[in-house]
Amino acid sequence: MSDMERYAFDVVVIGAGGAGLRAAIAAREAGKSVAILSKSLFGKAHTVMAEGGIAASMANVNPNDGWKVHFCDTMRGGKFLNQYRMAELHAREAPDRVWELESWGALFDRTKDGKISQRNFGGHEYPRLAHVGDRTGLEMIRTLQQRIVALQQEDKRIHGDYEARVRVFAECSATDLFTTGEGDEQRVSGVLAYWRPSGTFVLFSAKAVVIATGGIGKSFKVTSNSWEYTGDGHALAMLAGGSLVNMEFVQFHPTGMVWPPSVKGILVTESVRGDGGVLTNSEGRRFMFDYIPDVFRDKYATTEEEADRWYTDPDNNKRPPELLPRDEVARAINTEVKAGRGSPHGGVFLDVSKRLPAETIKAKLPSMWHQFKELADVDITLEPMEVGPTCHYVMGGVEVDPDSQAVVGVRGLFCAGEAAGGLHGSNRLGGNSLSDLLVFGRRAGDAAAEYVAGTPEGTLDEAQVQRAIDTALEPFSRATGENPYEIQSELQQVMNDYVGIIRTKHEMEQALKLIDDLKLRARELSVVGGREYNPGWHLALDLPKQLLVSEAIARSALTREESRGGHTRDDYPAMEPEWRKVNLICRIDGDGVDVVSQPLPLxxxxxxxxxxxxxxxxxxxxxxxxxxxxxxx
Amino acid sequence: MGYLAKFRLWRGDHGTGSLVDYEVEVNEGEVVLDVLHRIQATQANDLAIRWNCKAGKCGSCSAEVNGRPRLMCLTRMNTFEEDEVVTVTPLRAFPVIRDLVTDVSYNYAKAREVPAFQPPEGLQPGEYRMAQEDVQRSQEFRKCIECFLCQNTCHAIRDHEENKRAFAGPRVLMRVAELDMHPLDTLDRKRMAQDDLGLGYCNITKCCTEVCPEHIHITDNALIPLKERVADQKYDPIRWLGSKIRVRSKSE
Known part of the structure; x- marks a missing residue:
């Protein structure tokens, strides 16, 4: 351990996306010292991929909006499986979190009277998404990044050192979370991480740790998620004694690119539909009118004429069914393609070219125009896009206390953002993710700071640290063995084929068997090369976490015998009120995952x-x- | 549909390294990053590449493809002949960590020297009012994905390692312009741009603009207007007189 760096911080935040940075800001503003661990460079986290906007009922565009309407939309979108208290806090606090970004320098698009403009999105009753064209996530991450820098500048003035109280450890991945004490006294004591560039280890002692590691999408073949999304935080929380809730609910975004093959899965923002784009099949039919479910029948237009009128007169017309919640649209596209009415490359058509003038499209959807032009040779101002479902988001996550984001079962551990479960129920509405990051990132940071104040210093068990290091280095000691890239690719295929958008008992049992095989093989991982910036080794360290979390998803999905939101069972197609009362909880059991039922608070x-x-x-x-x-x- | 392409990749670390040849399958619609991932998964598991979104939104996969600074995720294979050798090397202006990954910390260090947005005293969150026309100019610069291709290409940095101390580069100066054009920012950073961040090193050859994957008009819309504003302030006769009459100016 001679080459290992050691640090002590009050709070270590794992993850540098929207939730992690917002948590770090809160903890630093509360006077605590904070380390931010980022797998990538600072400012590159997956939050940059968010396009459409941040949902917050500021009522800048439609004065009828308010937190209560937002709360109701969120519960509806999640098919009432949401943790109601989180949905309430989220709806109440989102406007303040957006305004705060503006005071840190964010420049949102404006209304005519100079306020923050808001756009329509699926499942939201009123125009609610604060946005900057279709690059809202970039604006948000940059603003938070620059806020961190502003705090560092303040520390430089006061303490003479930019990094006196907040330090960003970029390209530094967490491998292990340590706890100290037994039983009720057990609490978080630190984190082991490694520098990606040098491959050397870094040990953090910390009273509190905030998990903000995002999602799990990299376990699926067709996904909008980057390599970082390997469920690290989910696994770390479980291994430390925490639990996961509702992992069966995985959101397949209805519109990912389908061609060319190398970009399959890359996101096409919902704003295309919010701004007037329509979905058609190979027969030219606007098929979404055929898929309005009973629970939403009185909220959506049933004729094209009414749907088209809604864009200019939303108070007197019902919204187009293209703007149904994502789970509904994704299933509808899947059904159309399976019925042979798909586009040439296995998607459906999404057309905005016949609906808006070219200049408007380029102004409102600049990065979509750019993306299709550069990656697919398609000019979306002239021709339709081809789109299909892509794994995008996990509604489930680490089980937390709704007010403090404290991880249930592990003192000193907090979790926010996509890694945490509860807020979105069985299906997340577009725009509710960025607001989730801000609202609960801040709450987690505040709660962590408060916890730190009343907690004595913990101790790190050196033997435990050494074991973790030995385990991490094991793949180097095998001259021959399994290739991590191959195992990851097989896992992605398994999850896509058997735990995807439509599920059956038989296929998920098959998936669990295959995951077990992969877990065995993953014990024999071998990597070539040295420790300096070695992606093969990095993947070898992520893979066991990915396998563990994939098992949690498959096992929960097998257990829930109904269809709801982001969980569709071919063998149990109905939504069952009895199942709505149930949360499925995953905990570590030996080297596998155990699922138990727990009542959902009414x-x-x-x-x-x-x-x-x-x-x-x-x-x-x-x-x-x-x-x-x-x-x- | 697929064909075997010839790739030549720079492999090595800080001091030493060389170009290594690979033959690799290429399929329809692929970009350079796809092909490098295939090499990584099948022939060189330890090939160091930095990447994230693979959609031109995060600015991580910057490298030089056949000598041209580019994002690998936006460089399509059909822009090369099938028998053409595609050479990929790391960004030249920054120290190599390993293979195609460079140490870009210079850019972050310089960015930290620019004082943050400072709103007017007493203006509460929620009270901000700005017209779309007024935010548009700064919005263009906020499209920046921090790929640092402009920093890598600017010859004042690329060919003059010694300038790095005094010159912050186009990305960072564009940030100054962005704040200067922010309708509600109250801090004057013009003198700082000139004296501390080296705006004078920029001789507007527009190399930065040419390589920007976001097509931001860095030179025309950010750097030249910033130079003009600095000049206005510096050579304004009334201000000049004022600075002489006062006993001590701010920076003295």
């Missing part, structure tokens, strides 16, 4: 009062309805 009467009884009766059981004083319709 929202209190004052929140239930925001919905009419007729709507609630589509989701809740009769017992629940009567407990809330609502009649079965």
């Amino acid at each position: 929202m209190p009467a004052e929140l239930a009062a925001l919905f009419d009884g007729k709507e609630l009766s589509k989701y809740l059981t009769e017992d629940e309805l009567s407990a809330l004083g609502k009649e079965k319709a």
Whole structure:
């Protein structure tokens, strides 16, 4: 361990996307010293990929909007499986979090009266997404990055050192999370990480750790997610004694690119539909009108004429079905393609060229125009795009306390953003992710700072650290063995084929068997080359976490015998009110994953009062309805 | 559909290295980054590449392809002849860590020298009002994905390692211009741009603009207007007189 660097911080934040940076800002503003660990360079996290906007009911465009409407939309979008308290906090606090970005230098698109402009998005009743063209995620990450720099400049003035209280460890990946004490006294004590450039280890002692590592999409073959999305935080939390909730709910974004093959899965923003784009099949039919589910029937237009009027007169017309929540649109596209009505490359058509003038398209959707032009030779101002579903987001995640984001079962551990579960229920609405990062990133940072203040210094067990280092270096000691790239590629194929958008019992049992085989093979990983910037080794370290989290997804998906949001069972096609009351919880069991049921808390009467009884009766059981004083319709 | 392409990649670390040849399958629609990933997965597991989004949005996979600074994820294979050798080397202006990955910390260090956005005293979050026409100029610069291709290409950096101390480069000076054009920013960074960040080193050859994957008009819209604003301030006769009458100017 001689070449190992050692640091002590109050709070270590793992992940430098929107949630991680917002948590770090909060903890630093509360006076704590903070380390930010980033797998990539500073400012490159997956948040940059977010395009459409940040959902916040500022009511700048439609004065009828407010947190209550946003709350209701979020619950509806999640098919009422959401942790209601998180949905409430998120809707209440999102506007303040957006305004705060502006005070740190963000430049959103404006309304005519100079306020932050807001756009329409699937599942949102009113125009609600603060945006900058279709590069909102970039604006957000850059603003947070620059806020961190501003705090460092303040520290330089006061302490003479930019890194006196916040330090960004770029290209530094966490491998292990350590705890100290036994039973009720068990709490977080530190993190082991390695510098990607040098391959040397870094040991952090910290009273509190915030997990903000994002999602798991890299376990699927067709995905909009980058290499970083290997479920690191999910695995670290489970291995430290925490649990995952609702991992069966994986969002397949309806519109990913389908051609050319090398870009298959890259995201096509929902703003294309929000701004007027329509979906058609090979027969030229706007097929979404055929797929409006009963629960949404009175909220969406049933004729093309009404749908088209909505863009200019939203108060007197219902919205087009292209703007149904993502799970509905993804399933519809999947069905059209399977029925032989797909586009030449196995998607459907998304056309904005016949709906908006070329100049408007380039102004409102500049990066989409750019992306199709550069990657597919398609000019979206002249011709339709071909699109199909792509693995995009995991609604499930680490089980946390809704107010503090404290990880259930592990003191000193907090989690925010995509890595945390609960807010989005069974399906996330577009735009609710960026707001989630801000609202709960801040809450996690605040709670971590508060926890640190009342907690004594922990100790790191050197033997435990040495074991972790030995394990990490093991792949170098095998002259021959398994190639990590091959195993990852096989895992992606398994998850895509058997735990994808439509699921059955038999296929998921098959997936679990194959994952078990891959886990065995992953014990024999071998890497070539040295420790300096060696992606083969980096992948070898990510892979066991990926396999563990994939098993959690497959096992939860096999357990839930109904279809809801981002979990569609061919063998259980209906949504069941009894299953709505159930959260599936994953914990470590030996070297595998165990799934247990746990009741989902029912929202209190004052929140239930925001919905009419007729709507609630589509989701809740009769017992629940009567407990809330609502009649079965 | 597929064909075997000849690639020549720079392999090595800080001090030593050489170009290594690879023969690799290429399929329809692929970009250089796809082909490098195939080499990595099948022939050279330890090939160091930096990348993230593979969609031209994060600015991680900057390298020089046949001598031209580019994002590998946006360089399509059909822009080369099938029998053409594609040579990929690391960014020349920054120290190599390994293979195609360079140490770009210079850019972050310089960015940290630019004082952050400073809103007017007393303006509360939620009260900000700005017209679209007024935010548009700075918005163009905020499209920057920090790929550092402009920094790598600017000859004042690329050919003059010794300038790095005094010159912050186009990316960082564009950030100064962005803040200067922000309708609500209250801090004057013009003198600093000239004295501390080396704006004078830029002789507007527009190399930065040419390689920008976001097509930002770095020279025309950011650097030249910034130079003009600096000049206005510096050579404004009334300001000049004012600075002489006062006992001590701010920077003295």
